[in-house]
Amino acid sequence: MEYAQEMANGAPNNRCLPGGTNTLKKLNQILSKDTKSLDDNFGPTINEQILFIDEDVCIGCAKCIPKCPVDAIIGAPNKLHHIDSTTCTGCELCVEPCPVDCIHIKEVAIEATTKPRASSQERYNAKRQRTKNSKKKLTLDTEKNLAIANLYKNLTH
């Protein structure tokens, strides 16, 4: 979102390395530009990879789950975690939070990345909506608890 804003303000359109050349082409179309290549200063291209969890090492801490923008990681606290290869876009955001370094990169054929990337925007939107809903519920629960606490206080004083 921040990079989209930057581009709207005139930043070069070749800095989305995770999106690779496909995204660059689309951005060229949208912005009527003809930028030829990605700027490697903004990271490696990750067009042809998915990630997987070494199940012998995972400790089930669940730190990777909230980092995944497309909810490709399946698991629960203290349980073994697994990455759904048909959903993972290879963005690597889950790697850094893993305390035991058990999330690894697997190179795959470009065709294997087509399906996850086609649905990634939809999955990202769904995750954002769900996160918003749970924050709203938390606020409502907190307000309700405060009201009950106040009522109790008034009744007992």
Ligand code: SF4
């Ligand atoms: S690489 Fe990205 S899409 Fe794949 S599981 Fe990790 S955070 Fe999710």
Ligand code: SF4
């Ligand atoms: S962060 Fe690493 S150890 Fe923790 S649940 Fe995820 S894969 Fe397993």
